[in-house]
Amino acid sequence: MSKVEKNNDFYDQWSSNGIENRDYSLGHQLNLYYTGTAGKLGIDVNADYYKSDYDATNNTSEQSQEQDDRRIAALNQVKNEMCAGKVVFTYPIWKGQLSFGGEYTYSNRDNNYLSRNESYVPSSCSNINENYIGAFTSYDVQLPFGMLSAGIRYEHVDFEYSEDKQKIDAQSKNFDNVFPTLSFATQFGQVQAQLSYAATIQRPSYADLSNNVFYINRFTLQQGNPYLLPSITHDISLNAMWKYFQFMLSYQQKKDEIFTWSTQTEANPELSTISYINFDRMPTLNAFIGASPTIGFWSPMYGVGVSKQWVNVHTDLADLELKKPALNVMLNNTFTLPKNFLINLDFTFQGKGNYQNIYMMKNMYILNFAISKSFFNDALNVELRGNDLFHQQKDASRVYMNRLTAYQANSYDSKEFAITVRYRFNTAKSKYKGSGAGESTKSRF
Helix, strand or coil: CEEEEECCEEEEEEEEEEEEEEEECCCEEEEEEEEEEECCEEEEEEEEEEEEEEEEEEEEEEEECCCCCEEEEEEEEEEEEEEEEEEEEEEEECCEEEEEEEEEEEEEEEEEEEECCCCCCCCEEEEEEEEEEEEEEEEEEEECCEEEEEEEEEEEEEEEEEECCEECHHHCEEEEEEEEEEEEEEEECCEEEEEEEEEEEECCCCCCCCCCEEEEECCEEEECCCCCCCEEEEEEEEEEEECCEEEEEEEEEEEEEEEEEEEECCCCCCCEEEEEEEEEEEEEEEEEEEECCCECCEEEEEEEEEEEECEEEECCCCEEEECCCEEEEEEEEEEEECCCEEEEEEEEEECCEEECCEEECCCEEEEEEEEEEEECCCCEEEEEEEECCCCCCEEEEEEEECCEEEEEEEECCCCEEEEEEEECCCCCCCCCCCCCCCHHHHHHC
């Protein structure tokens, strides 16, 4: 149900119902791998093929109190295909080991969006064709005062974007990036510590790059952004361990982080299109301290973490400083009892705070309980589980965008009880030793 006011006066009220049905075709995944040695040279080769297709039918209906009723229908046809290969060599040099290799990935995505209401949302036909080449090397060496690791990775991506079978030069780009890594691990008495630096990249998902327009309501549309750039993160981390205590401190500088954003046109400023943009810089500090002792039959795993960002967002309505830290608490308990009984009591707390251009407005508490028993040398296991016992997995957020602030509250159907019975026939350890190729591309599909 939506209620709209215009200039502080009632304008309209409507109810919306949306249904999406997906029909998946038979997908294919194939992996070939080889691991072996040639003298002192270690060889690891992987080749992967992936294909998936689906048709998604979207239907949205709006019943308005003051305006016309609307029915929006669309068919989204998506085809994904990927071929990838990766080879990694290892060779001992001096007191350490040298690793080097390369990776190639070809990916293709066809996305046809057929609207039956062109006056509200347009049809579109797009294709993304991407060729990725990566080369990498690293060296790990054990020194008298600790373990030193250094590496570098080069990536080249040829990204081609087409609409209606015509290449769009403004959205087709080549990317060349170099990502170094460096870490040093040592031990002082009972304290183990590691200081590391890494540069990583997060490429937009193919859905984020889509130009499909989805109807939310008569004032809001949703669309991807084919102009999105990859997000690059520089991370400096310190990790330490003493007995059963763990500590982590991480500072991240994110460039071109992907934010949800809204745009309006002068022709119709009341209509907002929610899409994505690259935000210039997003510094973030993360800290965590935890403990995991064993006290008789009780094995607790407790942890407290905090995340704080420094983000200044400029909109046409205001300049905002979004830097409130968010607290997270984990209290997990495992009780190992006689006669193969096992009890788990886990509590999670997620606190209010800012993330990107979002303010998480509600504290969330989750309590889970499980009791299980094993029979016949662990061949049979019976578990009774209760998830979110007090039904507190509820959240609320406010998203700050240009000329638009969106508020959303979610209450999940998460309170449940389940009985699970497992029986293992002829159990054996997996002999698969392939590492796979093109994993990051598959996740983007």
